[in-house]
Amino acid sequence: MPIGGGAPVAVQTMTKTETANLSATMEQIERVAEAGADIVRVAVPRDKDIEALKVIVKKSPIPIIADIHFNHTLALKAIEAGADCIRLNPGNIGGRDKVAEVAELANKRGTPMRIGVNSGSLPKHLHELERENSVEALVTAGVEFVELMEGLDFTNFKVSIKSTNVPNTIAANRLLSEKIPYPIHLGITEAGTKWSGSLKSAVGLGALLADDIGDTIRISLSTFHAEEEVKVAWEILKALQLRERGPVLIACPTCGRLQFDMDAVTMEVEQRLESYDEAIEVAVLGCAVNGIGEAKHADFGIAGAKNEGVVFAGGKAIKKVKTEELVDALFKEIDLSLDRGGKVEFDEQQSAEGAAWVAKIEEENAGDLTPEKIAAMEHEASQKEENDKLLPDEDASPTAGRRFTRA
Numbered sequence: 001m002p003i004g005g006g007a008p009v010a011v012q013t014m015t016k017t018e019t020a021n022l023s024a025t026m027e028q029i030e031r032v033a034e035a036g037a038d039i040v041r042v043a044v045p046r047d048k049d050i051e052a053l054k055v056i057v058k059k060s061p062i063p064i065i066a067d068i069h070f071n072h073t074l075a076l077k078a079i080e081a082g083a084d085c086i087r088l089n090p091g092n093i094g095g096r097d098k099v100a101e102v103a104e105l106a107n108k109r110g111t112p113m114r115i116g117v118n119s120g121s122l123p124k125h126l127h128e129l130e131r132e133n134s135v136e137a138l139v140t141a142g143v144e145f146v147e148l149m150e151g152l153d154f155t156n157f158k159v160s161i162k163s164t165n166v167p168n169t170i171a172a173n174r175l176l177s178e179k180i181p182y183p184i185h186l187g188i189t190e191a192g193t194k195w196s197g198s199l200k201s202a203v204g205l206g207a208l209l210a211d212d213i214g215d216t217i218r219i220s221l222s223t224f225h226a227e228e229e230v231k232v233a234w235e236i237l238k239a240l241q242l243r244e245r246g247p248v249l250i251a252c253p254t255c256g257r258l259q260f261d262m263d264a265v266t267m268e269v270e271q272r273l274e275s276y277d278e279a280i281e282v283a284v285l286g287c288a289v290n291g292i293g294e295a296k297h298a299d300f301g302i303a304g305a306k307n308e309g310v311v312f313a314g315g316k317a318i319k320k321v322k323t324e325e326l327v328d329a330l331f332k333e334i335d336l337s338l339d340r341g342g343k344v345e346f347d348e349q350q351s352a353e354g355a356a357w358v359a360k361i362e363e364e365n366a367g368d369l370t371p372e373k374i375a376a377m378e379h380e381a382s383q384k385e386e387n388d389k390l391l392p393d394e395d396a397s398p399t400a401g402r403r404f405t406r407a
């Protein structure tokens, strides 16, 4: 699994099980791999975890990173056990000689490392700097570790400097990326629960990834279901169009025009889409007041009303169906199209009926100011404002009266 050097941003997570519990750990690794993890980390705090690690590295469908703290002997054993990568904080492993021993063996075996620190584990000599400027302290720790490893002739590593603080994470990684040429592992440490942790991670990692900083990401969530971290990581990468994996769901925010149970429908569509690998875009619209509107570009979509709705593809109606049949009809069309290699076939009569239904709803609500219409009007107004700015203001012009006016 290449990290850095222009390779796609890799998704990683960490198992939440006791590594020595082989069946539970393997089960979780299988689950995260299925959810799209490229790499997975396992904690190795005891000798019995090393025994499990020997089996895990052979059975795992994805590369395994051994997470080691405080004990360089375990790092050596993990490399011998065949770990694909070692995660190490060179500051807490017992001094330069011990780091050197690990680096030497890792060099010999070709085992890469992730080196770095979290805001909570900065070396003592940086504590004062941390009080004054925590970003500077994090970056200094990262750069010092890089120099330490370079001094040991070991450069097969990626670097992480993590903080629980989003602005600090952004600032520190921006600075770090200017100072070192090595791949960077991004994460917000102890981000929180699935809801708040996902948002914090999306904001922090999103800002960095959008600036092309970061080569692998881990979302840290307080959940025993590591696959949830993977799903969030993928949503961030998909939102930034950095990688494609499976469908993208778009859904209107709903408003007072909504005429059916959009929450339940969107949830069902999202769930059913989880079993698809294809990168299709699927839209769910709460009404057809704006026609197919902003979902024109979606590969497939539905727009519903009280009793009826329409299934569409690529901005064109496929058919009109009863509201309660919308979701099944949508998935039937998706499946048929995928069976045909992505081609959608339109039955002329059914498509015309669907289009007529949409046109009727649009016409009935022509005067309605929907969120989409307001957005379009605002856009038009801002365009006009921009254009007006380009024209000189005759009265304010110092040359007013001394030249021909536009009138």
Ligand code: SF4
Residues within 6 Å of the ligand: 252, 253, 254, 255, 256, 257, 258, 259, 285, 286, 287, 288, 289, 290, 370, 371, 372
């Ligand atoms: S008007 Fe727009 S936001 Fe409101 S329900 Fe219809 S599609 Fe959704």
